[in-house]
Amino acid sequence: MDFWSRLIGGSRAVSKPSRATSPTERLTAFKRSCNALQQIWRATNTPSAEQSTTHARTYLDRLNAILSDESRGPAPHPCVAYAASSQIFVTVTKLALSYYDEVVLRSATVFFNTLIDAEVDGVVDNRLFARALVDLVRRADKASTEVEGRLVELLFGVANNIRLQPAILPAWFVPRTTASHESDSAASVGTEFAGATRKDEFPLFYLLVEYVHHEGRAGDFARTGLLYLIETASRSKHLEKWLIESDLATLMATGLGALYSQLGGLILTSVDDDVPRIIALSDHSKEETALHPTLSDAMDAFMSYLLFWQDTIDHCKSAEVNDTLLDHFQVLFLEQLLYPSLLESSDVAGGSTAAVMTYLYRILDSIDQGELVHRILDFLLASSPPVEDQMSMSASRRKSLDVLAALASEAAQPSPSLFNLRDLALLGLQSSNRQTVLATLRLLNVVLQRHHHFARALILTLPNQPVQQRSVGALNAELEYLFDLATSLVVEPNLDQTYENYVADATWVLESRLCLPVSLEEADDEVPLPRPLQQDDPIIQELLGHVQNFFTNSIVVNLSLTGVLMSLASSHLFSLDGWVLVDPARFEKSTESGLEKDTFEGVQAAYEPPTWPASAAPTLTRALGGLVSQVRQWQRDVPDFDVLVAARRELLQQEDRPAGPTSSSSREPSQAPASVGRDRSRPSYPGSPDISTPASRGRSPSSIQSRPMDPSRIRAESNIRPLDSRGTSSSRSAAMDSLRQRLAMPFPVHTSSKPSTRSAGATAVSAEGEQKEDVGEVEQEDEGISEDPRPVATLGHVLTNVVVLYEFLLELSAVVQTRGSLFEEAGYPSW
Known part of the structure; x- marks a missing residue:
């Protein structure tokens, strides 16, 4: 001390x-x-x-x-x-x-x-x-x-x-x-x-x-x-x-590879009170496709490190350091870990495919660094990235490439040139495992929505086929057909406002596409964008196959499926011809003979709906027409079917409706529209053709909503109404129990083994000048209905899918209308 x-x-x-x-x-x-x-x-x-x-x-x-x-x-x-x-x-x-x-x-x-x-x-x-x-x-x-x-x-x-x-x-x-470095003989390249x-x-x-x-x-x-x-x-x-x-x-x-190697399978959360109502009311509410795949803490650590990679590439101002990082990312992670995991899991029955597809979806959904995305998709799609000139590289960079080349040759990993991401997506869509199908649809959607440069490498198009502009009358005729398909499913009093919300959302999406940078492929493209889809593309065929099974599909699968189709329909890289709209090259020429007479007669002729052969019917629209035809058959067979659909839609909208005044906006199938609840008039575009007025170009929402209801349906509605207004509490409870039991009963769903050949024009006129039948009665071929029933779903599940189909048809109609003006896909002939 x-x-x-x-x-x-x-x-x-x-x-x-x-x-x-x-x-x-x-x-x-x-x-x-x-x-x-x-x-x-x-x-x-x-x-x-x-x-x-x-x-x-x-x-x-x-x-x-x-x-x-x-x-x-x-x-x-x-x-x-x-x-x-x-x-x-x-x-x-x-x-x-x-x-x-x-x-x-x-x-x-x-x-x-x-x-x-x-x-x-x-x-x-x-x-x-x-x-x-x-x-x-x-x-x-x-x-x-x-x-x-x-x-x-x-x-x-x-x-x-x-x-x-x-x-x-x-x-x-x-x-x-430098001197000590060169004299150190032990410092070999490795x-x-x-x-x-x-x-x-x-x-x-x-x-x-x-x-x-x-x-x-x-x-x-x-x-x-x-x-x-x-x-x-x-x-x-x-x-x-x-x-x-x-x-x-x-x-x-x-380090990134080590974190990826620690990832396990998907963890499916249990169904709780937070599950969306549209899922809870489906047949698959307790199955894996309805459960939200929860990613483990290991996935969180991996994604955090991947975002660090993205930040590193963004912050590094040295091109050679960046290229060195990307080279190692490709060889040590993509070639030796990510691609082999995709290859090993590519089994049609499921297995770990859903997990690795979900991981790839999360990777592509999270990063937006252009060089990193290009390395991933260029490799997985077996694209040919530009070859670097090694003469312009530094000696250090060349040594780095030599070491990586040696590592790649020692690993001897398989190449995507034999089996690439397109092949994997096709197997995923063909899988009997619903979770795999769902993960594949999400992967397709994220590429189509966020990584446009690679959309055509995933969905094939016709490279040297010019896209023709259609007349205003042709577009309005096909819009009328799509509208009538939708209004055949649901009688909605507020259709005008609902549709205007979809038009506003479509306008925002399509305008954002016009601001995208042009890729090198598009800059050198001699064919005007967009390009027609390649109809025999196996991926397109699988998507259409899932559409034909719409009513028995899982609700989550249908939401993802419609999301993929809407991403295609709203993309500036893909034409609607041949799958949503009739190819103008297939129009009958008889109605266009007077287009070159004078300006007045030319304008009149431009508003006339053309005709086309039944074989020219678009593939997706034909499949949707088959679904609507099936619903119309149920409407005839089940007297209160319309009432049940309306009640199911109202029940689904209650979850999305904000507190306060009643909202009449609709629910978008792929995602909730940002404009729900806003009251807007139909937008007009200066100098663009008027494709929204009726005048023999399709019924407007106001004219559709006033269509009288069938007396039998009115009687059915009156029979249900006492649940809300008459009777004792016990009788109402018994009626509600009876309704629940009815909705849970199996409901046989028959789908056509062959798509309908009905022409896509809503009021298309035949060559002889006779008006064809109303759109609601979609023609069926003799062998159109299969004798073997499709998988059985409950009545409640079918009702929910009918609502999803209705919203999708409105959304698709809005995109078609907006594209006609904004992308100038419809107009008047040049005189």
Whole structure:
């Protein structure tokens, strides 16, 4: 006790230090505390003793308090300058590493952090300071996540200083000289890129890499600090060369692969009160397709690291470092892990296919960094990326490619040229496992919606077939047909407002497509965009096959299916001809003979609906017509079918309807429209053809909604109405139980083995001038209805799918109408 009393001048001085007020007093007190810490370190061989630990805490707190007071004042800061000249940070590091005391270690991190933030010469640009800080972070006992976060925050602070002042980099980064590098015979190409002998050259970098996988504050600071160092490479040729030759890219790619390898199967959450009503009312509400696939914590860690990859490519201003990272990403992750996992899981019956397809969907849905997306889809679709000129590369970059080529040849992985993502998507659509089908539809949708450059590599088009503009009358005739298909399913009093919401949403989506950048393929394309779909494309055929089974499909599958079809219909890369609308080349020419007479007669003729042969009916529209024909048969067979559909739609809309005044907006099948509930008039486009007025071009929503209901349906409705207004509570309860039992009863669903051949024109006129039947009565061929019943669904499930079909038809009609004006796909002939 006498020794410590003589050293620090008595216990009273330790417990109640005087507060320095002037800069001179602060500097004097700071020097005294520095001397005391040095004496504590030198005076005893047992620094872990409790008494010395207590005094070390006291003087470290004094140093921090003095530096905190000084930082609030104007420059100069003499205490920070003295800390640099006296190298007290070396002593602080030794004490923090010797005591194994968390309080001392925490105070040491505060001390270093204050010096880093002070931005005074002789601190962060001092090699002794760099060595002391690196030793502290590397060797400290990280007993708690808080201490770990504080230590990594110090590394982040240094990286931030290097980014702002690259001149301080030499204090932290000491690469080998060229002479010593060339004379080192043991540094073969393989060893050189292994990184094992290069950690001492840039220890700050490797410490950040060590924590880049961690969660919480430590991981956030490490990832951001590493991004700052990589960004600095564009301003330091030595650092750029070192990053290319180091194992940065190898560590990042193998780390991503390690996280991907830890992913397991999908975890399906149990059905609870949060399940959407449209799912809860379906037959598959307790099956796997209705459950939301929950991704494990391992998936969260993988996605976090993948987003770090994206940020790295974005922040790196060095093209060669970027290319090196992308090369390793392709060889070590895509070729050796991701693609083999897709290949091994490509079984039609399901297995792990749903999981890996979901992982790929999440990857493509989360990243938007162009170069990263191009590497993924170029490889998986077996596209041919542009070949780099190796003569323009640096020697370091060529060495990196040589090493990767050797790794690729040793691995001998299969190539996507034999089995690519298109093949996998086709197998997924053909799978008997609903979860696999659902994952495949989601994958198709994300490519079509977010990665447009690759849409045509996934969905085939006809490359050299020009797209013809249709007349206003042709477009209105086909719009009328689509409208009549929808209104055959549901009689909606507020159809005008519902449809206007869909038109507004379609306008927003299509206008956003016009702002997309043009790809190299489109810039060199001699055929005007968009291109017609290749009708015999197996993927298109599988999608149409799922449409024909619409009423027995899972609700979730139908929502995803309609989402894919709407993504195709709203894409500027794909024409509607042949699958949604009749190809204008198939129109009968008799109605166009007067188009060239004069302007007035030409305008009249442009509004006349053309005719076309039954064989020209679009494939999707034909399939939808078959579904509507089936619903009309149920309407004839089940007297209250219309009432049940209306009640089911009202029940589904209650979940989406906001509190307050009753909303009459509709529910979009693929996703909720952003414009629900807004009251707008039909938009008009200056200089565009009027494709929204009736005048022999299709019934307007106002005319459709006034259609009288069949008397038998009115009687059925009156029979149900007492549930709400008449009878005792017990009778109402019994009636509701009876209705629930009825909705849960099996309802035989028959689908046509062959699509209907009905022409797509709603009121198309035959060559002899006779008007064809109303759209509601879709013609069937003699062999159109199969004798074998399709899978049985409950009545409630069928009602829900009828509602989904109704909303999809309205959404499709809105896109067709909007495209006609916005993409100028309908107009008047040139005179």
